[in-house]
Amino acid sequence: MSTVAQPDLAVLSSPWTLGPLHLSNRVVMGSMHTGLEVRDDGGAAMAAFYRERAAGGVACIVTGGIAVSDEARGGPDFAVFGADGADERFRVAVDAVHDEGGTVLAQLFHAGRYALVQGVTDRHGRPQRAVAPSALPWAAARGVVPEELTGDEVRSTIEDFAAAARSARDIGFDGVEIMASEGYLVNQFQSPLTNHREDEWGGTPERRRRFAVEVVRAVRAAVPDLAVTIRLSGADLMPGSTTDDEVDALVRDLLPLGLDGVSVGIGWHESRTPTVQASVPHGAWVSYAERIARVVRTSDHPDVRVIASNRMTDLRDGETVLRDGLVDAVALARPFLADPDIVARSLGGRFDLVNTCIGCNQACLDRSIVGAPVSCLVNPRAARELAFPARPTRRALRVDVVGGGPAGLAAAVDAARRGHTVTLWEADASLGGQFALAAAIPGKEDYAATVRAAVAELADRGATVHLGRRAAVADLAGSDAVLLALGVVPRPLDVPGADLPHVVSYEQALREGVPAGTVAIVGGGGIGVDTAAFLVESPDEVVRAAEFAERWDVDVARDVLGDVPQRLPAADRVTRPGPEVTVLRRAGKIGQGIGITSRWVAVGRLRDAGVHLVAGVRAYLRIEPGTLWILDEAGVERAVPADHVVVCAGQERAPGAEETGPDGLVANLRAAGVPVAVVGGARDASGVDAVRATSEALEAVRRLAP
Incomplete structure (x- = not known):
């Protein structure tokens, strides 16, 4: 509003x-x-x-x-x-x-x-x-x-x-x-x-x-x-x-x-x-x-x-x-x-x-x-206050959190609130991780508010935040508790032509935008659906409110709509007609993995915009300039228009949390006697889920630093 x-x-x-x-x-x-x-x-x-x-x-x-x-x-x-x-x-x-x-x-x-x-x-x-x-x-x-x-x-x-x-x-x-x-x-x-x-x-x-x-x-x-x-x-x-x-x-x-x-x-x-x-x-x-x-x-x-x-x-x-x-x-x-x-x-x-x-x-x-215990993605203590009381710690510890995405921020804020001395390490130039990317999606701007609130609270509570710096074992050796929340990175596509310059990851697309032209999105899960929305929907919240009122024939409050004809684009990026975008998925339904109360809305918005939704792809064959070749559900080779290809084919663990090897923080910290836990996508990137990540972060930081 x-x-x-x-x-x-x-x-x-x-x-x-x-x-x-x-x-x-x-x-x-x-x-x-x-x-x-x-x-x-x-x-x-x-x-x-x-x-x-x-x-x-x-x-x-x-x-x-x-x-x-x-x-x-x-x-x-x-x-x-x-x-x-x-x-x-x-x-x-x-x-x-x-x-x-x-x-x-x-x-x-x-x-x-x-x-x-x-x-x-x-x-x-x-x-x-x-x-x-x-x-x-x-x-x-x-x-x-x-x-x-x-x-x-x-x-x-x-x-x-x-x-x-x-x-x-x-x-x-x-x-x-x-x-x-x-x-x-x-x-x-x-x-x-x-x-x-x-x-x-x-x-x-x-x-x-x-x-x-x-x-x-x-x-x-x-x-x-x-x-x-x-x-x-x-x-x-x-x-x-x-x-x-x-x-x-x-x-x-x-x-x-x-x-x-x-x-x-x-x-x-x-x-x-x-x-x-x-x-x-x-x-x-x-x-x-x-x-x-x-x-x-x-x-x-x-x-x-x-x-x-x-x-x-x-x-x-x-x-x-x-x-x-x-x-x-x-x-x-x-x-x-x-x-x-x-x-x-x-x-x-x-x-x-x-x-x-x-x-x-x-x-x-x-x-x-479905009768499951209720909580909150951005506040994993919600409805679990008895198990995770807010009272101050009896003994302040040095707590280091590596990774400033949603899981790392949840752990750092909880530890700081209870009086621990917190240091947060983030290799990127800013905090937020996947939430910072999500905030670029039309309708998901509020994701940035969770990051903003965490940054403000950590500053108020005297936490130290290192940006643009990857934590090394030497940085963490004196810690009483280390929580590794390194998150995930986009999984690359193993298809001939995937190294062409017009093939980008969803992370690059959301950060930098995608030039005008047809787009094929490889991967039709939640990230693929969000990326399609990013490409076809207005970045202006007021414009979207007017479109919402018209689409659903509802009386949206006048304070929400404002003076729509006078609005200018809220962001300098290409918004293209839906028919120029194709979302492709192999197994499962388009948008599978999105919550049951939200999937029908998210996929419906793409259908309304005219986005092509193609499920049941048997194989991605090759990428050429202007074309993605697939084997469709019927086993027929088919050309998908693709001046640009955005890869949304899942995630894998970000490097650094390996159990073994010279660069593995876990093995080296354990060898040095430092208590350490790995949470979220850094622990398991399969079916990565922000609810699971923030909950694991809370549970781990309470276990390591009670």
């Missing part, structure tokens, strides 16, 4: 009220499912996670979804009040937030037809059933058709929401948020796509809205003394679903029922419009919250709070949103995984220290969908 320069965060840092709650700033930590809710540790891990964010300055936290019944769970890693010790775990977490002066709302959740129930049992050992307004499955349901709720079951489900609210009050929560967004049960009742009933709960827009109305009515009656909010989708982004007018009508129906706030989300999980991926413009969805805010302000209940959310990562953007007084607060979720101190750092004017969410989804959303 384009940010108007602000002298401070005057509005965002101002106090406000949310029903009975008096809050010190207008930042809400939005709901995130982490799986910590069901961990059998008495609530310690969940408490550590929320405590750190409350201590970091956020005034109000919303928990991950808490199922209102067994059949409301989205999967086996969803908690239910009253089951399996959940209440005590949440009590410990709530106390931790209160200890830090924060407030916390319990999100009351029912997955409806989104429940993944295959092989899942309830607390009594019975198979969990999926239920919905109508017996209509969704694409990811793995063949499970939900059961249609009977009229009595609908009323019982409404009481489940009220009972869960009472449990939240008894546990000590400050309020509740009703999850009625993103295609879950309450949202399913509203939509003609998922509600085909003809009884009192469906058949007309008014009757489809009734379930949400009765849930809010029951919850408010159950907890008259708590804050009660609802999270709605400003738009479902599903053809044929609830219209904007119907959403606005629902808001008008709900306002007289005693709501304290409306949090505005966007889209359904099955929508084919991107909503949370890195390519979605920052702040793109603010206009939907503003629309609902106008409904509220012109109603008989204008003081109900409206909270905007989705794709905001910088609190200066939040200040811009709040400045005209239409919206009351902003909710951020994944940015609190990336940096639990985002509020304190921003309010203190240290935006350079904020470890920005890069929108990759790799360790958060992609994992939560």
Whole structure:
């Protein structure tokens, strides 16, 4: 989102009220499912996670979804009040937030037809059933058709929401948020796509809205003394679903029922419009919250709070949103995984220290969908605070980190934060490694912010950074702990003609650009897809925001778009028509290896641009000036236009971390008695993964320098 320069965060840092709650700033930590809710540790891990964010300055936290019944769970890693010790775990977490002066709302959740129930049992050992307004499955349901709720079951489900609210009050929560967004049960009742009933709960827009109305009515009656909010989708982004007018009508129906706030989300999980991926413009969805805010302000209940959310990562953007007084607060979720101190750092004017969410989804959303432990690529401590506490070390050690890519930076920052004496060695002239390259990709500019934050924090903590210098054994001999994070280098292509001057690695292409003309990209994994995007998409974020609005027919906020006709190119590089680019892959799908929530968007953008996507290549035969010859899927020799060839055929370990040999740092350091660990691509370049690299770096530096 384009940010108007602000002298401070005057509005965002101002106090406000949310029903009975008096809050010190207008930042809400939005709901995130982490799986910590069901961990059998008495609530310690969940408490550590929320405590750190409350201590970091956020005034109000919303928990991950808490199922209102067994059949409301989205999967086996969803908690239910009253089951399996959940209440005590949440009590410990709530106390931790209160200890830090924060407030916390319990999100009351029912997955409806989104429940993944295959092989899942309830607390009594019975198979969990999926239920919905109508017996209509969704694409990811793995063949499970939900059961249609009977009229009595609908009323019982409404009481489940009220009972869960009472449990939240008894546990000590400050309020509740009703999850009625993103295609879950309450949202399913509203939509003609998922509600085909003809009884009192469906058949007309008014009757489809009734379930949400009765849930809010029951919850408010159950907890008259708590804050009660609802999270709605400003738009479902599903053809044929609830219209904007119907959403606005629902808001008008709900306002007289005693709501304290409306949090505005966007889209359904099955929508084919991107909503949370890195390519979605920052702040793109603010206009939907503003629309609902106008409904509220012109109603008989204008003081109900409206909270905007989705794709905001910088609190200066939040200040811009709040400045005209239409919206009351902003909710951020994944940015609190990336940096639990985002509020304190921003309010203190240290935006350079904020470890920005890069929108990759790799360790958060992609994992939560399959029930895996949630964390964060750029902050591998996220949701692991109990295992890796932030407390200072008892004995300061000399820690040397060799390699200034994402893994090396993660290790160096963690060691420096805990009081160790850190020296970082980087052979390149600048830090960042693969992240510095990624930042050149349209839509991935935020990758540079992780590097910026690490550089700023290392400087603040007195670390020594050597640039343009390859560390030798003599440099490291006196160290107490050495971590080798040398990263990867592009794998060369072993094909006749690969030494021609018009054949370059992806690293050279991203650093120097590619001259005009046709381009063949050898390798269609994540790096090949990114390189194609680099070649065909505008480097100007505002231009891309306008293209996004047009492509997906959505109302991107005016502050994001700016004055598009007056924009000039943001970078001096060639942007070519998509048909001039061909991406080739041997085995697997184009984009294989990109996360499940992002691959379809990244590959779809190339298709929209007209890029040729060729999978199933049997062999790369030879490269000639202007042509790459391949053996295609049918075994036919084929000429691919290629004034330039960019090689994205994988990576191999950067030299220097060999176990043996005269240049092997590992062998020589071990011979000298220096504790050493190798992490990330330097340890194993096969299927190199930045999530694995940063996690390994954290684990290794804690092991070597506790």
